[in-house]
Amino acid sequence: MTAPTVRWPGVPEGEVVRSPQRPLPGGGLDDRAWSERLAEAVDAVDAPDAVFAVSRHGRRTLHSGGTAPAPAVPRPELRYELGSASKTFTALVLAQLIRRGALTGGEPAVACLRPDRVPGASPLTLAHLVTHTSGLPALPADFLVRALPAWRTNPYARYPGPRVVDAFLRHRPRHRPGTRWHYSNFGVAVLGHALASATGTAWEELLAEHVLDPLALGATGIRPGGPGSDAVGHGKDGRTPVPPFDAGGFQAAGAVRGTPHDLLTFLEAHLDPSGARSAEALLSVRTPVLRRGLGHRHVHTTGWFRHPTDRGPMYFHSGATLGQQAFLGFRPGTGTALVALCTRRFRARDPFVATAYSLLARD
Template identity: 75%
Template sequence: MTGPSTPWPGAEEDRDHSLKGGGLGTDDTTLRARLESAVGAIDAPDVVFAVSRSGRRTLHCGGTAPPPRVPRQDLRYEIGSASKAFAGLLLAQLIQRGVLTGGEPAAACLDPGRRRDADPVTLAHLITHTAGLPALPADFYPRALPAWRTNPYGRYPAERVADAFLRHRTRHRPGTRWHYSNFGVAVLGHAVAAATGTAWEELLGAHVLRPFGLSGTALRAEDPKTDAVGHGKDGRTPTLAFDAGGFQAAGAVRATPHDLLTFLEAHLDPDGSPSADALRAVRTPVLRRGPGHRHVHTMAWFRHPTNGGPMYFHSGATLGQQAFLGFRPDTGTALVALCTRRFRARDPFVATAYALLAEE
């Protein structure tokens, strides 16, 4: 039996997909070695690290479980909160096309007859986590507790998300404080759907998935053969497919590694894309906070400095899977990291992926 951080014998799958000409060189060999090391550092049944560098893709897969029938790089993985990068781009698309402004009061979208607040929570506040909302609604926990280890979000449907928001009274004026909120981005999805008269899933398909050719991306599990199976903290107990309930915009996306690389590559090179303005918009800082304003946020990404320029990233997790997405315009590099084990204390997954992207 292999050790906890060693891939199962024969489980490694190394794939190089070249979108530009040229043979393998020393840099490619080094990159493959780095990816192999990163995969080996993660104790999970299935692990994928995928890099696109100047249009050339390199993937390395492994894990503690036997290889699945469908190659790991072809499975669809739950990306949890990294779904917010899709939500941010969708909102930017709608703003750039004049469908929305971002300044719409969310309450008015959800309840047109409601009396307008003096300081309303706007769509822009929701996507930037400055709406003054908690991470989750106050009544989420008692409703979710009976299914806390199996399906907590599925017990909280869309109508409850909207109702909880309309009943909530914020402690701080919207736009004055940052607090990460799944609740807020979930409300964004319902407010945008109400304002446009179109379901969130349909909007995402029309403005992001189909234009970018993301045929391997969806908001729910569809096929047991191609949807990656998550696992609990022990790395052995399978978990149910994630049901986001009324939190679709905040965490429902599942996608293949190649679709996620395609999504990130579009951010690296917006020029020539019909979505160029929106792709540039989600790279623009909209919020700076913390000591010395060191923490920078865009509509869709966390942004950190490197010696060569900024790197953009977002991580996510469900009850049985983890994801990390990031890109660096200065090096033309995009990184996707995925694994099928629930987050646990001192988990090295996000730190490993972040360090790989931050390397000079």
Template identity: 70%
Template sequence: MTGPRSPLVPGSARPLWPGEPSAGEEAPATAPDPAKGVPGARGPAERSLARRLAEAVEAADAPDVVLAVSRHGRRTVMSGGTADRRPLPREALRYEVGSAGKTFTGLLLARLIHRGVLTGGEPAAVLLGAPRPPGAHPVTLAHLITHTSGLPALPPGFLRRALPAWRTNPYARFPAEQVVRAFLSHGPRHRPGTRWCYSNFGVAVLGHALAAATGTPWERLLTDQVLDPLGLTGTTLHADGPGADAPGHTKDGRTPVPAFDAGGFQAAGAVRATPGDLLAFLEAHLDPAAAATSPTLAAALRAVLRPVLRRGLTHRHVHTIAWFRHPTDGGPMYFHSGATLGQQAFLGFRPDTGTALAAVCTRRFRAHDPFVAGAYRLLAEA
């Protein structure tokens, strides 16, 4: 359930919650008109894309690889890998997306805010039944989703409990009640809102706080508010076993690993989905009006494109409440990567070119791994 590795300059985080663009920040571009300038299905652009996708599949050197691209709603899917053929096509299997699943959590929070259920400024400890009122600077839901809560990447005591299952399923040994207890028992390391530190712990706490605030179990909440309204029937938070789920592997690409169990970290990385569902999820961000079944969901899809935080020496690293946002020559691109012990994923889209990319593979991350970097490059150069 890894996250992006980026330099952090202490004190450089500037949260802009509740999500309005900062001074001088351009508004997110809208999706281009699909009727304009779309090349023919067998044109040079499509042939070039297919060639590049095939090269990326081969370079991934994984048992199962799927790269799915949507351009103005027209999809191209390339799959392959070193494993024998599966009973189902690779593009029909569900894949673990790890930390890329945090984009679903961000969209859920945005929808609850636009429905008026929450504001984002609620202290998480209060929602989780803290025995005493929070101090002058409480950790809020906004801090948790933007990784500015001051919480560490993992909760205190995690390594000790997880060590016996470190190479199989470490998160499974830290259940929901342990995550909440660790949060309520240990204060943040830094004043909330002053520093950016990527935290699986923080987003896990957010999930439990949202469930408590709505009185709805996490899986039901995400399904009712995000998955069902977007028609994502191939997305779930638990493994259904061989035949439906793509099996993960270690770095060697041969040794299988158990299906990922997120334990109490469901909101931070439990999502598993088919490439088609992942592409539909991304396409919804490119055209909220067409994809959303309600005004609040459409508003949430637009809201998660708005910059809320900048960091780094040049403030190049821009974040929304769901996505990392980098500049390109034509406009911003939005992305998030993720990994479990046996799989990797990259999700991203570019409103300026109407392009979305979902990339998954069933092999653990290696040093200097070409998979995520190659997927990022494909999207950046789209």
């Protein structure tokens, strides 16, 4: 199916959408070429619904389409589940708290969650949790047992916040924190609870106070809003609808959902933080904090994967839930930000992430 150009309110079909927060650069951009690239990308992911949106120096172009009939609400106006790409929001919350002096990042997580257990507390810090160097596994040891009855619907919903915290307090890492990198949904979930406990503020309120409100992301949140506001996910077959994702106690690791335009605004703030209230925090989450792998080829910041290109570094993070996938990325050297979203569960040899990555990496 050919992907139609998005009709954004007040914008004729086929016209480039201009960001109200960024002036157009002096030179023209090849908008037609970008429109063609986005249309090809939407077709390539083969999903019921897909949106690819790019911002070049604040000039936005979006394409949407899919194998399913167009929903009553235009695809670009719906909110999509980010899954693990939510961690980029969590990293920014922590960076904001550090910049404001509320925390340093070096606090032991146990001390934040259970101040009465400070003597002899584990050396595992908030910084270890956000950088996946905590030594924690991807998920708690008993997660599978508890989640199995709802494995095809909402497994995370069966693992609430108190159980996440309890599992963390009982866990004994195999490796000393800071010595190995291992991607951990468990660790970032614990981070969210630690930040909430340390500040005396619920995670949802922390996210709003430090990220959503300062960046004016009014169409972004962590709770589903219903079929009139949220895109419907689908299984691997691309036909079977699945329920909205419930992150349970893993909100900080994967609960965020937002519209394509809100997500572009989020990325544009990372591209050019100069005018944002959270400028220092936005710059800090771009700073490399660790390298790993053969020849230290893999570079990570507090919230992003970072790969080199001929025109400067590229920052990105993907995510998936039981019925949707997301990809967020930006390149300061080219002034480019990319949001890619689709409503089909990840499957073997899925083309979604590779398509989005290659689109952002192209000059």
